[in-house]
Amino acid sequence: MNVSRLTRRLAIAAALCVPALASAEAPTKVEVWKTPTCGCCEDWVKHMRDNGFAVTTHDVQDTGPIRRNAGMADYGSCHTAAVEGYAIEGHVPASDVRRLLLEKPDAAGLAAPGMPLGSPGMDGPEYGGRKTPHDVVLVDKQGGAKVFQAYR
Numbered sequence: 001m002n003v004s005r006l007t008r009r010l011a012i013a014a015a016l017c018v019p020a021l022a023s024a025e026a027p028t029k030v031e032v033w034k035t036p037t038c039g040c041c042e043d044w045v046k047h048m049r050d051n052g053f054a055v056t057t058h059d060v061q062d063t064g065p066i067r068r069n070a071g072m073a074d075y076g077s078c079h080t081a082a083v084e085g086y087a088i089e090g091h092v093p094a095s096d097v098r099r100l101l102l103e104k105p106d107a108a109g110l111a112a113p114g115m116p117l118g119s120p121g122m123d124g125p126e127y128g129g130r131k132t133p134h135d136v137v138l139v140d141k142q143g144g145a146k147v148f149q150a151y152r
Contacts, residue, residue, distance in 0.1 A: 027054040028101065030088070033066040034059065034079035041079040044091055044121030051094035053083075075111035075139060086110070087139070091119035096136050096149050108139045110148055118151070 030048055034041035036059040048055050060066065066080045067073055070087035077090025084101055087109030100110055112119055118131030133152045137145035 027052055028083060029053075030055045030081050030083045030097075032057045032079055032081045033063050035061065035063065038078050040091070040115065040121040040124075042121075043124055044079065047120035048081075048094055048097075051098075053094065053097070071108035071139060071141065071143060072111055074143060075113045075137065075145065077112060077115055089139075090114070091116065091121045092136050093120050093149075100138075100148075105138060106141070108141050108143075110136055111139055111145070112136050116151070 030053045032041070032045055032048075032055060034045075034057060041057075045055050045057055063078070063080055064076075067076055067089060070080055070082070070089070072080060072087050072089040075089050079090065081088040083097060086100060086107070088097060089109065089111035091112045092110045096110055112134060114134070115122055116132040116134035117123075117127050119134065123131075131151075133150075135147045135151070136149045138148040139145045
């Protein structure tokens with residue numbers, strides 16, 4: 001095979017690969033504020049990482065101020081996260097976060113109020129497979145909420 005033919009084949013092969021490389025996106029960044037001793041928060045962080053998110057954690061003694069500043073005061077759980085301008089309060093599944101980021105509603109974010117059994121981070125063996133029916137709610141910028149995803 002001559003050099004020009006080999007060069008042409010390499011150029012074609014490279015051109016075919018470039019779109020695949022260009023479409024590869026960096027993982028979505030998530031910042032999480034939690035207390036240093038909360039095991040279920042660590043389990044939720046692992047859930048998010050296992051689902052392709054790049055998670056940075058911040059250990060704080062009190063998550064209340066973070067929650068209030070994020071517009072989630074009425075929807076408290078044990079940790080608060082931020083992703084692409086949205087607040088994520090509590091044990092919200094990664095699939096709901098991805099849906100939020102695709103739909104891009106005009107909202108403060110998502111919350112799984114309380115600590116519902118069976119939600120990500122609250123689903124380990126220590127919970128014995130128990131599940132609590134619960135809702136993930138979409139919290140608007142005025143503090144109101146509506147069901148985003150029901151878990152029954």
